[in-house]
Amino acid sequence: MTELTSLPTPLKMLFDSISAKNSPEHIQWALKEYGDLMSKGDAQGVVDLFASDGVLIDPVGSEERRGKDLFDFFQGSFEAMGGFIEMRLDGEVRITGDYGAAAYIARMTIDGQDLMVETLDVMKFDENGKFTSVHAYWGPSNVKTGRKAEKLS
Numbered sequence: 745m746t747e748l749t750s751l752p753t754p755l756k757m758l759f760d761s762i763s764a765k766n767s768p769e770h771i772q773w774a775l776k777e778y779g780d781l782m783s784k785g786d787a788q789g790v791v792d793l794f795a796s797d798g799v800l801i802d803p804v805g806s807e808e809r810r811g812k813d814l815f816d817f818f819q820g821s822f823e824a825m826g827g828f829i830e831m832r833l834d835g836e837v838r839i840t841g842d843y844g845a846a847a848y849i850a851r852m853t854i855d856g857q858d859l860m861v862e863t864l865d866v867m868k869f870d871e872n873g874k875f876t877s878v879h880a881y882w883g884p885s886n887v888k889t890g891r892k893a894e895k896l897s
Contacts, residue, residue, distance in 0.1 A: 762840060762841045763841060764841045764842050765842055765869070765870070766842050766869045766871075766873050768839045770869075771837065771839045771843075771844040771867075771869060772837050772839065774844065774869070774873065775833070775837045775844050775846045775865075775867065776833060776837070777793065778793055778831075778865075778867075779831040779832060779833055779846075780896055782818075782828065782831040782850070783828060783830050783832070783895060783896040784828060784896045784897075785827045785829075787815055787818035787822060788815065790818050791815045791818065793874060793875055794814060794874055794875045794876075794878075795870045795872065795874035795875060796811075797811075797876070798810060798814070798874060798875045798876050799876070799877050799878070800814055800817065800877075800878045800880075801877075801878070801879050801880065802817075802878065802879075802880035803863075803880050803881065803882050803883060804880065804881050824854065825852040825853060825854055825893075826852070826853045826893070827895070828893065828895045828896075829850050829851070829852045829893065830850065830893035830894050830895065830896075831848050831849075831850045831851075832848060832849050833846055833847070833848060834846075834847040834848055834849045834862070835847050842868060842869040842870075843866065843867065843868050843869070844866070844869070845864065845865065845866045845867070846864070846865055847862070847863070847864050848863050848864075848865060849861075849862060849863075850862075850863055851890050851891065851892075851893035851894075852893050853893055857889070858889065858890050858893070859887055859888070859889060859890055860887075860889070860890030860891075861886055861887050861888075862882065862886040862888075863880050863881065863882040863886065864880075864881040864882070865878060865879070865880045865881070866878070866879045866881070
């Protein structure tokens with residue numbers, strides 16, 4: 745990893761102007777934890793990563809979900825997909841300020857069909873390290889046939 749002091753001056757000045765309430769390590773952890781909890785089928789654990797007023801738009805363009813709707817959405821999704829959605833990071837987490845973005849490969853089984861979805865999720869964090877928003881970018885062109893999903897224990 746490159747130290748901030750080794751960056752060219754214009755980039756250093758740019759990054760110095762971005763404030764953050766959360767450490768990059770926390771954001772990295774939270775995005776990995778999100779995938780791990782999805783892979784365990786732990787709806788409450790996923791919801792606990794959100795601020796009380798946090799919002800999910802998955803996929804972007806669909807309706808917003810927040811509060812109790814978040815739990816119902818995740819629990820319903822897990823039930824429809826065999827109890828969990830295997831979700832693994834695909835590359836490095838990108839972090840700036842209180843935002844994190846990560847590409848994930850999500851694997852699930854729906855109606856007996858094994859599917860893979862390539863998604864890009866962007867999370868904004870509050871001062872308590874919780875998600876205030878999650879925007880999941882994926883669409884029909886990102887859904888492919890795949891191998892059977894594997895649940896984390």
